[in-house]
Structure formats: C-alpha cells, structure tokens
Amino acid sequence: MLLSPQAAGHASPRQDSASTWSHGLLWASVLFNLLLCFIDTNIVRLGQQEVILGEALILATAVGLPFLSPARRPGRWDILFAFLLVTWLVLSIVRGTADPKLFRDVAIIPIFIIVGMTCRNSRLHVSIFRLHLVILFFALWEAIAPTGFVSVFSVGQYFAHTRGQSVDDWWVNNGLYISSIRPEARFLFSNLPLHRLSSVFLEPVSLGNYVVLATVWLVGFWRHMPRWMVIVAAFANLLLLVGCDSRLATIACVILLTAAPFKKRLPAVVPLVMAPATIAATFIAVAILNLRAGNDDFPGRVAYSVETLRKFTLDDLGGISLSHMAATQDAGFAYLINSQSLVVAILIWTILFAKPAKTLESRYVHFGVALYLSLNLIVSWSLFSIKTAALLWILLGQTIAADEDTASRDAVLPDEDEETSPTSQMPSTRRGSSYSGRRAIERTEPG
Template identity: 35%
Template sequence: MQACILLVGMWELARPDQYGAFFNVVDYYVNTRGYDADAFWAGGSLFLSSERPGGRLLLNGFGFHRGSSLFLEPVSLGNWAVVVTIFTAACWRELSRWGRAFMVASTFALLVICDGRLAMTVILLFCLYLPLCRYLPDRWSAIYLPVMLGLLWLGDAFGLLMPNGDNFAGRLGIGLHALGTMDAAALLGVSPEFARLDDAGWADFIQSQSVLIALGLWLALSLTGFGRAPGDRMAKHGTMLFLILCLPISNSLLSIKTAALMWALYGFCFARGRRAADSTPPA
C-alpha cells in the first residue's frame, strides 16, 4: 500500500494533467460532497487545496503543487504519513532492515509530496517522544486530552491564538472558539442547526455525536490496555496523540480513507497485547 501510494503521488507531481484527467477530482467532490466547482481556485482538476495562498510550499520554485495520491486531497495524504509512522514504530522489531529503510524514506517522500506541514510537525514530535513511550504505561495516554485543552485555553488567555489568522495558531484559535461557543443543544448533539466546522474537528464530532459520546469514546480508547510490549505501547500513545493533535484543527481524521489503517493498527496491537498476556504463565 505504501509503495502504491508513493508511486501514484510521484505520477501526480510529474503529470498533474494526466492525474487530473484520470481521477477527475473536481467532479468527484462536486457530485459526492456538495462542493461548488468555483471553490477550486487552484485551477485544473485537482483538489482546492492543491496550492497554498502566496505559494507557501516546501518545494516552492520547483513548479510542484500539493500532491494527494490515491486520497485525492493533500490533508489525508499527510494523515496517512502520520499513521504509517505509528505503524513503523509499533512494528519496528518485526520489519527487516530494508523494510525499515523503505518505510522511513517513503514516508519522508510522501510528506514532501503533500507539503504536509502539520504532518511533518507531528512526525518530528513522534520521533522524539514515541521512543520514550516504550516505558510509559499505555493507559497514561488518557491525560493527553485534558492536557491539550488546558494548553489551548492557556495559550488563548495569553493571546497566542488568533481565531481569524490563516496560520497554525489561527486554526487552533478557530477550533477552540468553535468548541467554547457551543450551546447545550449542540453539546448534546441535538441542535436543529448543523454548522460547517471543517476546521474544528472536535466541535464537528461533538455536534453530530454529543459530548457524552466524545468523552466516552476517548476514555474507552485510552483506558483499553495494550500490555507491556514496547511496540504496542508506542502504537497506543501514538494513536491517542494523533487524535488530540489533529482534531482541534481538522475533521479529516474522521475520514475512513486514513482512519481505517489507524483503527486496524489499534485493533492489531490490542489483540497482540491480549495474546501475550494470555500466554504469560501466572506468578
């Protein structure tokens, strides 16, 4: 899957006209997601965020756009790169030397293809933090959500978040503002008005499912035991960190395109941890 996604992404950058004609991205989103064709301001048949305003690209000057590969839009490709990083960390001992080298090199290439700034930041954080997670109980991941909320509220109190800015701090401010202005009906998921909250993932999830289900899901996922295996602990901490780092600014994580692999990895590591616990002889 990684090799296929990499090859399609490279083809997209090399021949965007062929890629656009083959997938016809604009028509797909107009016909299936209710998008307006005029919103695709970048031109061509690519997704509307295939270019950043002002040419802010990692490879600016090379004539490339933000690639999407099989996901048809760049953010999901960045999410895939993050999930693949968690997979690589969780299965590092099972991968061969060549397998490790391929996963590292191909993930870096995908980050460049999609111009994934948030994804690159999350992956760099994982490279520093996940090795430490081998020694941390997996249930400690439950504290990530309240810590994130506390840091965001603190940042907002000191004026570090800009709810109208077209940057990372602005996106965080938008998500925090959307969460803080929800009324009781929206928090319970029974509001008759459904707001468009693409840039505030957790508010979007709450208004459709309720804050009770959101908190219940978080506790169920974070307090489920994965055992003591280093790879399984890294998978657990990586998954929960990915959730709280992405949901404040985007609901793209809820897309089955990339979430499928993440939940498959979650289930695999949970089952592996249970199997190891069942095979351990009693003291």
Template identity: 30%
Template sequence: MTSGDRLEPVHGARLRPVGAQARAAAVPVSAPAALARPDGATLRRMAIALVLAGVLYNAVLSFLNGHAMSVSYALVVVTEIAVLGVAALTLLRTGLRPTDNPALALLGFFLVDACLVSLASGALFVDMARNASIIAIFSMIGMRTEERTVRRIVAILAGLIFAFLLLESVSVQSYADLLAPGLYFEQTRGISRFELDEIGLFANAVGFADRFSILNIVGHRTSSLFLEQVSLANYATVLTTFLVCMWQGTSKKARVAYIFLIVFILVTNNSRTALAISLAAPLVYWAAPKLPRFINLALMPTVLVAAFIVAATSPPTKEDNLVGRLSLTVKTLKELDVTALLGGSATEAAKFADSGYTYLIYASSIIGLLVLWLFFSLVLAGERADQKRGSMMISLYLFLNLTVSGTSVFSIKTAALLWLLVGFLRLRSAPETAETTAEEPIELRPAPATPRPPAYQGLR
C-alpha cells in the first residue's frame, strides 16, 4: 500500500501519487484480459520451466523409452509442439509489444514461405516454419525475462549437464543404461545403432581412429543430457556466448565453473567448430565493442568466400574432416539449380544434413537464406558493448556451423537457451559494474516529474 492509498480515506483521492493516477487512468475498466496477465513471479517460473523443457524433454523421453514405455516419433513431435504452444500462450497472456515486431516478422515470413515452398514442391514442408517459431517464441520470452532469471536458467542447466557429463566420462555404461540414447534414436528417428557398439550410445557419437580429437580422454564423443554429440558442442558455444556477453556481473566462482565446464565439454566432445569459436571468444570480447554495429553483415559472405577458397586450394577429399565438410558444402552449392533456388525442391532438403547453406536454400529458397542472414546479423545490432559482443558471437556460431551442419543450430535443445539470451540482451538495461557505479556522481537534485516509459521499452 502506498502512502497515497493510506491517506485516501481521510483526504480523498486527490492525494494519490501522480504515477498511480496515470497508471489507473491507463487501465480501461473493461479490460479483464489485462487483469489476467501473469505477474513477475509467474513469468519467472514459466521462463525457467519452458527453457528447461525445451532443452531436456528428449532426455526425459529417452529415459522413459528405456525404462517405462515405448516412445514414438509422433510423441516427440507432440511434446515439442506442446512446449511451443505453452510458450506462445504465455506470450499472449503478457500481451504483444512493439519490441516483438522483428521476431513476429521472421515468424510471419517463414509461415508464408512454408506455404509457398509446399505448393512449389507438391508436398507439405514446414521445417523452417518450425525453426522460425523456436527462434521467435524464445526471443520474445527473453525480452520479458529478468537478468537474475536468465542467470538462474544458465546455472541450473550447467549443473545438470555437468553432472551427466561427469557420469558419462567416468562410467559410460552407467550413462547408457540410464538414458539409452541409442535405442531412443533408433525408435524415434530411425537411426540404427552402431553395429559394433555394445554400450548403447547414439551411433554418430561413437568415435573412430581418424576423427579429430583434442586429448582423447574418452573413447567416444560425449553427449550428456543432449543424447547426441552435436548439441552438446553447440551448448558449449552458447555457454561461451553467455560468458562473453555477461562477464560483467558474473561472480568469479561462476566464471571459473562455466569455463571449466566449457573446457570439459571441448576435451571430451572433440568439436572443431566449438573449439574454434571458444578460442575466438576473448578476441571477440575485446574487439567487438570497437567495431561498427553492422559489421556482422559481412560475416556470412566472408565465411562462404573462405569455404570456397579452402575447397579450391585443398586436395579433393570426402573424409569427415574440416576440408571434407567444407568441400561438400561448396560442391552442393555449385550444383543448385533454379528449382532448388526458388524452393521447388524442399522435400529434398533432408539430404543436406551436413551442408547448412544448401539445406536452407532447399528448405526455404534463396530468399529464406537472405532473410535469415539479415535477421541473424541485425537482431542484436545495438550500441552497447554486450550487444555487440553477443551479436558477433551468435553470428560466428550460426554462420560457421552452417558450413558443416544443416539443422543442428535450429534444434530446440540449444536454440531455446540461445534465443532467450538474445531476447534478453535486446532489451537489457545497461549493465552496472562496481567500477562504473563508484565513478558516477551522486545526483542530489530531485528528478523531473516525467511520465514513466512502458516497461517493454527497456532502459536505453
């Protein structure tokens, strides 16, 4: 109860604070929907629950499949739709805001694009609409999430992923018996278990002699709660991005813990792309604030030009190494025809699981690729240092991964956390540090009586 509320019975409503009068006048009498909006505590709980559900539901279903029930691909799809549906309802209850427009525009484009490529291909194809919905929904949730909630989500996930990664590294058989990832992917994705693997791991996580490795600590590529190795590597990059953007305000203990987890993942997962981006992170932290805000527009063309140069100057190879992956992407891009460029061959997109740029063109046409390029490059094109760092890290992560992978960067297992972070950074108030606070003079004059801006505008 405010002081004005306590005085009102004696002195009347005229002593109600000006801000309270303005807020009362702004709420229409016939607005039950506004009164039903979730409060801050509910939003915090929903944000935590939704991100955890997006990241972990496959692990839960895999456990159930191995110990309690038979899980089908249809149940996996329904579960993901349920997570996105609850998230969308949460957004509708909070009310849409002008700051949601970029995410809504992306989603609207790919919904229309899905209709057009389906008509052109003669079959229903909604892969990119699904990918865009994950990006749009979780970025809008991030714009409604407080910093302490983002940090809590990151901490909870890091603890869970570390615990299962440690179990997998110490006793891989216990890990496989608990989660049964090989059986889960066989039943839900049709990916047969590796014939020589008697443990029960996901087939592609089993290492082989010529595969790139750092320390070769374990005999396979670790997966933790992600069940497969690619998403764990991508998670390491997302966690690195979080540290680069939010280093200020992160405690020393948390910094050490997160860096240790990232290194632990890198040396057991053996991802080339995650290693390269992690090594580049300190340079990004230092350089990004000094660069123009739109510099990320040059990253995708630069990555593609570099891929063509590597493919042209290296001996031809089909091996599963960096040159082989880049050469495959370049080869598939050169073979694109007009039908594929216009989205008329969308049903063939699945053939390009290791060539992301080609996959995107097949799945959404060349226009879809250009829209994603603009969105990824500009969604965090702000003036603040944390926004510039985040924008460059995210662009590196997406554009580099698309040279060697088609769909992994869109998986809800890592995209939920990534785009929550992006949405939060878009509207984050300027982070305060002990150093800046100590240097700021104390203002003793009363602040002018100006109307309070809407909460969704953030503090710019």
C-alpha cells in the first residue's frame, strides 16, 4: 500500500533521501522518452515494450518512495489508490478484458501526489527551475538546427518503432513528429518561420501542456523563489509558449495570468465546479454557435467532444462497454468517463477539489490544476502522459502537504496585510522547518 508521509520536526537523512528521489522521479518522467529516442536513433532499435518497461520502473519507484520517510501513515490518497485498483479489477471482470493502461492513467494521480508531499519545497523549486532550463535548451536546439536535432533524435522514427505504425503516420519530411507542422498558419506569430517545437517531449502537445503547468508553478510559488529565478523562468516559458504554438496553452495561460491578482479572492468552490461547468459550457456553445466536428481546430475539437459524449449509452457511462473507446482520443472527458465510469470520475474530481485550500498558494494551484484539467479534457487525453502528469500531481501534492501542515497547527488563511509574507502563506516543508523566499534557496543545498 502507498503510505503518506507524516509531518516531522526536522529533516532526517531518510527524509532528505526521499526528497532527492522525488526530484529524480520528476526528471525521469519528463526525460525518459528523450533518452529512449536517443537510443533508438543511435544505438539499437527499440519497441513498445521498452517504453512500457521504462515507465513501469518509474511508477514502481514512485510507489515505494514514501517508505523512505521515517514517519508515515495511510491517508486519503492511499485509499484513492486502493479504490481505483479495486474499481479497475471489478470493471475488468465485467468487461471480460483487462487493460492495465486504464488503471495506470488514474493511479498516477495518487502516486505522484504522494511523491509531491515528500518534496522539500525550496529544493523542489530549484530542481524544477533547472529542468525548465534543460527544456528550453533542447527547444532552442530544435529551433535553430532542426536537422542536427533530428540526426540525434529521430522523433518520427522513434514513434513509428515504439507505437507499431508506419513512419508516415508519425513524421513529416524533416523527421519531426507529424503535428510539428500545422495544415494552416501558425496560431502565434503566423509569419514566424518556425515549426511547432517539441523539445524533450518529442511532440508539441506535451510541450504546450508543460507550459501551462510551468505557469501554474511560477504564479503559484513565485514568492518562494529569488526574483532573478522567476524572471528567467518566466522569459523561458514565454519562449516555449511561442515555440510550441499551442492554442490551448495560450488560452490557459491568459486565464491563469488574469486570475493571478485575484487569487486571494478566488472562491474555494471554483475548482470543484470547474469540470461540470466546463462540460455544460461546451454543450451550450456547440448548440448556440452551431459548431461542427471535423475541423482540426479548437471549435471543431470541442464539437467532436460533445458529439462523442452524446453517443454514450448507460453502459458507456457505467464503464461497462468500451465500444466508443477508440473515439475518445480527442475527447478527454469522454475517455475518463468511459474508462472509469461516470461515478468514479465524479469521485476522483471530488476527492481532488472538495477540500478547501488553507493557503493562498494552495488556493491558486488548485484553481490552476482544475482549469488545466478542464480545458485539456475538452479536446484531448494528453494530460495522462507521464511526461507532464508527474509535474502536475507533484505540484498539487506540494500544496496538499502545506494545507495539512497548516491545518495541524490550527492555522487559517492569512489576512490581507499578511499577503507579503511568504512564511504566512505556505509552510516550507512537511518537516516544520521555516524559510522565506530567496534565503531559503540560498542556504539549501540544491537537489
């Protein structure tokens, strides 16, 4: 069973080890496909089994990570993990077929939330910042010298080898992932002579997803980082957004930045109602605007998602029938409901967002995560990829840990005049040690 770390007084060697491992898991989740692509391009041809094995090793390590903590106890995330496992087993029996991916896609939620709860806060920010710069480096390499990039990382060939389909299904003439070139002009800066960048993620959609999560990280935790780090990371994120040319990421980032000044006034119920409100809004928009599925643009994808949900029968909503599973690739809400059942999907969302946040950072991060999930699930199931899912749930786990520490000290949300105090907004770690902004990172050995 997964075990949640319990707050302790001071960092012990085992706690430091758990924190270091959690950072390594984040890096491995983001970069392991890049490593496999390098091996496939330059050393030996790989197949799907190597990708599955690599991800399985990461997840197995993540499951065992909480046991490095000296004081721990089962919590609601352990219960969620066990519940999802039992649900998957029952549905597999009813369906007459067992697909481990359907369990993996939701089990990754509690697994990496617990990983996030083991991280030392200031060191995590340094680790994410370094990873951010690595992602920018590979994006600039791909932009400046795409031929050289493909000679080292033959992206299209890697996806063809590991996904078992023709090369023509995965790459364009320059050897990059097929969606690196839009049929129409670029969404951002249409005259810019640049394809859609992928960086370490190997495909543009995941880079766009990462940009949204990096925005949540920067806006949510900027008070706990030195100013120079925030400025550099924000500029890098802007370059990555322009590079990936993601419509969804652009919309999400605009909303996130617009909401930032009002994070103290965000109603606690907003994350909880975000998904049902988004689904209702899409149905209304499709009806009023007469949107039609078929076009590979945002309105067309929204219409397709609604069309897919309208086809669902009671068996589809109950997760019993998978007859529409193939059609849910570009309809994330439909995929989540069909793979887990409507009841389980509602329970997952409720467990994630029903508990009110205790700190300003937690309130904003919960809002950002709910927004990201809702917008992404309208048009895609890409958020289930471990390349970005690890960071997503680790960030949420950080704020959940802070909320639990705050609640254990009978603390309340800071008053308006306390907003400028980082220590008043978020506990530094699950170990009870305090810090503030720049000093914390300067006196903490980066991990």
